[in-house]
Amino acid sequence: MNARGKIGPHPNPPPQAGEGEERGTPLSLPPLAGEEPAPEALLIGGARRADGGESGHIDWIKIRADFPILTRKVHGKPLIYLDSANTSQRPRQVIEAVDRFYREHNANVSRAVHQLGEEATAIYEGARDQLAAFLGANHRDEIVMTSGTTMATNLVAYSYLLPRLKPGDAVLVTRMEHHADIVPWQLICKLTGAHIKVAPINESGELIVEKFIDALTPEVKFAGVVHVSNVLGTINPVKELARECRKRGIPLLVDGSQAAPHLPLDVKAIGCDFYCVTGHKMCGPTGTGALWARRELLDAMPPFFGGGEMIRTVSFDGTTFADVPHKFEAGTPNAAGFAGLAAAVDYLQGIGMANIAAREHELLDYAMPRLEAIPGLRIFGTAPHKAAVISFLIDGVHAHDLATLLDQEGVAVRSGHHCAHPLMQFYGVPATCRASLAFWNTEAEIDAFVDAIGRVRKLLA
Numbered sequence: 001m002n003a004r005g006k007i008g009p010h011p012n013p014p015p016q017a018g019e020g021e022e023r024g025t026p027l028s029l030p031p032l033a034g035e036e037p038a039p040e041a042l043l044i045g046g047a048r049r050a051d052g053g054e055s056g057h058i059d060w061i062k063i064r065a066d067f068p069i070l071t072r073k074v075h076g077k078p079l080i081y082l083d084s085a086n087t088s089q090r091p092r093q094v095i096e097a098v099d100r101f102y103r104e105h106n107a108n109v110s111r112a113v114h115q116l117g118e119e120a121t122a123i124y125e126g127a128r129d130q131l132a133a134f135l136g137a138n139h140r141d142e143i144v145m146t147s148g149t150t151m152a153t154n155l156v157a158y159s160y161l162l163p164r165l166k167p168g169d170a171v172l173v174t175r176m177e178h179h180a181d182i183v184p185w186q187l188i189c190k191l192t193g194a195h196i197k198v199a200p201i202n203e204s205g206e207l208i209v210e211k212f213i214d215a216l217t218p219e220v221k222f223a224g225v226v227h228v229s230n231v232l233g234t235i236n237p238v239k240e241l242a243r244e245c246r247k248r249g250i251p252l253l254v255d256g257s258q259a260a261p262h263l264p265l266d267v268k269a270i271g272c273d274f275y276c277v278t279g280h281k282m283c284g285p286t287g288t289g290a291l292w293a294r295r296e297l298l299d300a301m302p303p304f305f306g307g308g309e310m311i312r313t314v315s316f317d318g319t320t321f322a323d324v325p326h327k328f329e330a331g332t333p334n335a336a337g338f339a340g341l342a343a344a345v346d347y348l349q350g351i352g353m354a355n356i357a358a359r360e361h362e363l364l365d366y367a368m369p370r371l372e373a374i375p376g377l378r379i380f381g382t383a384p385h386k387a388a389v390i391s392f393l394i395d396g397v398h399a400h401d402l403a404t405l406l407d408q409e410g411v412a413v414r415s416g417h418h419c420a421h422p423l424m425q426f427y428g429v430p431a432t433c434r435a436s437l438a439f440w441n442t443e444a445e446i447d448a449f450v451d452a453i454g455r456v457r458k459l460l461a
């Protein structure tokens with residue numbers, strides 16, 4: 001095994017045509033949006049098959065066997081895990097990478113010159129390389145390791161926005177944002193006298209793109225958009241939004257928490273300025289994630305947390321800081337977690353993100369008509385470009401009751417506001433149930449889920 005705990009080839013490797021070919025680590029600045037056109041279907045069409053992704057040649061049942069937890073029972077029934085948008089399950093390759101870190105390499109990173117210290121550092125920095133390649137970054141230094149998306153958006157809020165906003169300025173978000181892409185900006189607006197502007201969505205849960213563009217008025221100094229909605233599954237046209245923001249000189253942050261586990265990504269092709277991902281939704285450990293940002297933006301941002309590891313020199317007269325990305329990584333990082341995240345990225349790339357997108361789209365196409373056929377069931381989020389996230393309610397039944405009864409059937413779905421209060425307010429509901437599918441789910445599980453809803457309906461009728 002090499003020092004960063006890289007897993008071997010996937011036991012069931014699909015062809016990897018062209019994947020990651022142009023993702024080296026040259027030092028040049030990123031091209032402007034539009035200079036390097038990416039196949040649109042990769043970015044906004046998701047699993048619609050212009051991107052070369054296929055699922056037919058992959059043994060998905062064999063892949064499913066990589067996930068130990070999927071063999072367990074819940075309330076005496078086989079577990080049907082439909083809560084991947086909340087947190088994904090982990091394959092044994094990830095679990096073993098974390099285990100191996102503690103068994104064989106455990107030491108603090110970047111502090112010790114002894115062998116274990118060097119191995120731990122190589123594993124941690126190796127994860128940065130993995131993430132840079134996975135996201136299509138120009139350079140590994142554009143990747144700041146974080147505890148997840150929430151830390152990434154807060155870092156941008158306090159380090160980038162706070163010094164720049166002034167009274168009368170605005171931050172533009174969409175109605176479908178997660179609280180992690182609302183509340184940090186609100187906190188900064190409160191400190192600076194700026195305000196939040198909201199781009200509307202339609203009943204199907206699609207962003208009204210013309211209205212978003214109209215809202216990009218001169219007082220808007222920053223915009224934040226979710227790539228894939230965690231409630232609706234809507235895949236936003238982030239490339240187009242980035243192009244419009246860039247034309248007006250407005251930096252755009254894209255929250256990729258729900259996109260990274262499911263779609264091929266290329267931040268250069270999207271053309272945004274900041275992109276956030278979270279490890280625990282992409283088969284990696286909790287407490288891991290990353291902020292990608294253009295190098296010149298990171299260079300211009302002051303540190304957010306102060307402490308060990310992020311400095312060059314410290315005296316009581318003042319401190320000089322390490323270069324990016326280390327100036328944003330104060331203290332001891334979650335090195336074991338990043339060993340796991342590196343394995344997770346390897347794992348996902350081993351299957352191929354386009355293939356994952358294709359399989360999940362197949363499952364979505366299988367599930368949607370079956371759910372729509374259930375009398376009294378309402379689906380929230382019916383955009384044509386949609387990831388495999390299905391929010392729903394049944395007339396007269398509270399989301400929590402529904403989720404609790406489904407749990408008795410072994411089916412794990414999430415109920416609640418999904419950290420998206422403004423979206424719940426738009427639909428006039430306090431909560432929804434959400435089934436989120438992943439590539440390891442099966443058609444048989446969807447059938448069992450639909451049957452379970454039928455039984456629950458009868459019970460509550």
Ligand code: PMP
Pocket residue numbers: 085086147148149150151178180181226228229230255257258277278279289419
């Ligand atoms: N944004 C979206 C769209 C999410 O779904 C989530 C997690 N529910 C977050 C942000 C927050 O991510 P984290 O768990 O890393 O804080």
